[in-house]
Amino acid sequence: MKHDEMSVMEHITELRKRLVIAVVFFFVAVIAGFLLSRPIIIYLQQTDEAKSLTLNAFNLTDPLMVYMKFAFIIAFVITSPIILYQLWSFVSPGLYEKERKVTLSYIPISLLLFLLGISFSYFILFPFVIDFMERISTDLDINQVIGVNEYFSFLLQLTVPFGILFQLPVVIMFLTRLGIVTPMFLSKVRKYAYFVLLVIAALITPPELASHLMVSIPLFILYEISIWISRISYRKAQKARFEEENIKK
Secondary structure, three states: OOHHHOOHHHHHHHHHHHHHHHHHHHHHHHHHHHHHHHHHHHHHHOOHHHHOOOEEOOOOOHHHHHHHHHHHHHHHHHHHHHHHHHHHHHHHHHOOHHHHHHHHOHHHHHHHHHHHHHHHHHHHHHHHHHHHHHHHHHHOOOOOOEEHHHHHHHHHHHHHHHHHHOOHHHHHHHHHHOOOOOHHHHHHOHHHHHHHHHHHHHHHOOOOHHHHHHHHHHHHHHHHHHHHHHHHHHHHHHHHHHHHHHHHO
């Protein structure tokens, strides 16, 4: 049955089915996340950035909170391909055959970009930010007492948003295939998009020019790559629709 031939109730039933599958897999992944959290946390505590600090627990629940945060992040990463597949399954009936095959290939690309974004933030940006904060403390003669929960919360707040922001090319590619956005529209709103990206960069970095540029410039490059990918996707989508319509005739 085609997507546009389904009734509203059938759409709702199909969406509910996809959500239930995603939620069930997510809760199973949370259990796996708790098992994987310990070796990851221990590894992160042994890095140069963490070794230069003395991590303390200010509350009895702090270690548990760290475990839970990592368990949910790990569960999200494990479940993301399943969530994306359920999303694809929901919208694919409304796509042409070639579009279905192409959009299905976005799932591994999306996971790869997420891991690439986290890696960029952790290995390049995070050490710079830690060094910057330590230099400020030294200049002000402040003895830092770091909570383990606060340290890992800061780490996740800095890295996870990058994993999401690095999804921009895939999201643009997907929306272009669905006909929601066009490369012409993306080019037209470029200056507004740059302003939004500047604001996002300011929110996730310390108030320091070098770190702000380290975030802003990659985001600008990602946006330009997204426009280029959108142009390719737009041409392929137009070609696929033209071929499908000719076959029907």
